Amino acid sequence: MYNENTDRKDFTLLKSFILRLILIIIFVVLLIWFVPWPDMSGLAPLQEQIFNNNINAMKEAAIDYYTTERLPENVGDKKTLTLQQMLDLKLLVPFVDKNGNTCSMTESYVTIEKVDSDLYNYKMKVNLKCSDKEEYIYVYLGCYSYCEGEICEKQEEPEPTAASNGSKPKASSKPKPTSTVKPTNYPRPTTNPKPTVNPTPTPTIAPTPSNRPTPTPSNNPTPTPTTAPTPTNHPTPTPTTKPTPTPTQPPKNKNYEYEYKKSTSAQYSEWSGWKVWSYKDTDVVNWNNTNTYQIEDLGAKKVQVGTRINTGYLKRKELQQVDTLNYQVCANYTYIADVSTLYTITSDWEYTNNYYRGYNPPEDTMTSRWIIQDAKVEYCEGNCTNRIYTVYRQQVRSIQKTTQATNVTATCTSIQTKAVPVYANVLKTEKYTTEEPLYGYKKFYRDRTRTLLQAASTKYTWSTYNNQTLLSQGWVATGEYREKK
Numbered sequence: 001m002y003n004e005n006t007d008r009k010d011f012t013l014l015k016s017f018i019l020r021l022i023l024i025i026i027f028v029v030l031l032i033w034f035v036p037w038p039d040m041s042g043l044a045p046l047q048e049q050i051f052n053n054n055i056n057a058m059k060e061a062a063i064d065y066y067t068t069e070r071l072p073e074n075v076g077d078k079k080t081l082t083l084q085q086m087l088d089l090k091l092l093v094p095f096v097d098k099n100g101n102t103c104s105m106t107e108s109y110v111t112i113e114k115v116d117s118d119l120y121n122y123k124m125k126v127n128l129k130c131s132d133k134e135e136y137i138y139v140y141l142g143c144y145s146y147c148e149g150e151i152c153e154k155q156e157e158p159e160p161t162a163a164s165n166g167s168k169p170k171a172s173s174k175p176k177p178t179s180t181v182k183p184t185n186y187p188r189p190t191t192n193p194k195p196t197v198n199p200t201p202t203p204t205i206a207p208t209p210s211n212r213p214t215p216t217p218s219n220n221p222t223p224t225p226t227t228a229p230t231p232t233n234h235p236t237p238t239p240t241t242k243p244t245p246t247p248t249q250p251p252k253n254k255n256y257e258y259e260y261k262k263s264t265s266a267q268y269s270e271w272s273g274w275k276v277w278s279y280k281d282t283d284v285v286n287w288n289n290t291n292t293y294q295i296e297d298l299g300a301k302k303v304q305v306g307t308r309i310n311t312g313y314l315k316r317k318e319l320q321q322v323d324t325l326n327y328q329v330c331a332n333y334t335y336i337a338d339v340s341t342l343y344t345i346t347s348d349w350e351y352t353n354n355y356y357r358g359y360n361p362p363e364d365t366m367t368s369r370w371i372i373q374d375a376k377v378e379y380c381e382g383n384c385t386n387r388i389y390t391v392y393r394q395q396v397r398s399i400q401k402t403t404q405a406t407n408v409t410a411t412c413t414s415i416q417t418k419a420v421p422v423y424a425n426v427l428k429t430e431k432y433t434t435e436e437p438l439y440g441y442k443k444f445y446r447d448r449t450r451t452l453l454q455a456a457s458t459k460y461t462w463s464t465y466n467n468q469t470l471l472s473q474g475w476v477a478t479g480e481y482r483e484k485k
Contacts, residue, residue: 047098051135054095054103055128058083059139061091062110062124068150068303071122072114083108083128097130104129112141120154143276143446145299257462259480260470267454268292274446285445292452298444305440314430323422332414337405347398354394361392368396 062081072079084105086092097103107129115123120140127136140154268291276298279285287295343366351371356362361370370392462482463470471477 050098051128051130051133054097054130055126055135055137057092057095058086058108058110058128059124059126059137061086062112062126063139063141063151063153064149065089065091066112066122066151071151072112075114075116078111078113080109080111082106086110097133099131101131103131107134122151143298143444145297147299147301149302255484256465256481257484258465258467259460259462259478259482260467260475261458261460261478262473262475263458264454264456266291266452266456269451269453271450272448274448276444276446278442278444280443292450293447294449295445295447298446300441300443302439303442304437305442306438308436308438310434310436312432312434314432316428316430317425318428319423320426321421322424322426325420325422326417327420328415328417330412330414331416332412333410334413335408335410337408340404340406342402342404344400344402345397346400349395349397352394352396356392356394357389359389361390366399368394370394 065081065086066079070079082105083092083103087094087105094102107127109127111125111127113123113125115121120142122141124139124141125136126139128134141151142154143151144154146152146155271294285295286293287297289295349369355373356370362368364370371394372390373393374391376389376391460478461470461475465481466477467475
């Protein structure tokens, strides 16, 4: 039954709901239009920090991964580890960029190259590409005394540095140790005093031979000698000495000769390459640096010290023969079939030149029949009522005969017994062993040597006053003179 009041009430409710919905939509639009939203540009430093943290995480994971057995062996060799490989090896946990997107797994990588320079041994490039941003940093690694592992990052910032946008995040946040040792081509010893190759001549303590009397005239003061420079420990050319001021000439009434000396610094070969050795606290190690021997303590490093054999058992299902089943099979059959003949017409009827005239024509066959051509009453013998003299003409056609075998039945005439293997899935337990490397800390040092090619020496000679030939050859006047015999 139609109820006008109920329908009117439902219409009123629907109209009220629609008006409320329109008011809510208008309120939301005005809220978006007039209410200021927070400025998102302030998140730029945070987004940059996220990128720097990701690239530093790749760097630290790569330094821990490249142990001695994984480092490039020869100078110029490189090894590359992509971000996907680092995640597969569980070196990192997956991270995302500032937009929440995953960084490139193949175009983000770490490359380490063996350089073996004076300041560092390995050069590492860490490249990170996330969405539309790509940057890289260079990290310089070496074997230093403050390293906790095989190699560690060089604390001093080497030059030059590079990044794709001209800036480079800091490569390490580790504090610099106060005992940093900076290896150079020619480290100078600090434990032994420098040998004085050229002693400073002093008139009062210089030995005067018996055949070299010292004149004592009151008008001839003794000249002041010049001190020769002290040579360094590494190979250097012959030091340039400052000539001693020309001594005051003795009286003219006597003939004197003057002493000259020429000093030669020690000459050494080039330093050999550094050799790394391990040692125990009970080993006797000579820690003294000399002119021909240099040694540096590299501290403790984490290295493989042995191998542990782990044994386990693996259960798996294997298909095995569990029994043999004997059954009988037919070895020979006799086949019996019903044969039927099928005729196929291959041409139409055609007349021939064969005729039959008389009362009884030949019988028709599949390939031949006789057709009446004419009836001759005048040739009837006697009464023509029962028999009429008829002329027949032969027609022939071609057919194809095909024999088919149907309803073939087989009868077994010989029975044979065969053995068939029976297989099943059997649970099998296998023993296996694995090798696990064991790591520990060992102490290391490195040393190098060189050979003394020529020892330091000083030569003396006597000659005339202010001999320019000797002075140009590096000789120096000592200030000593004597009366010429």
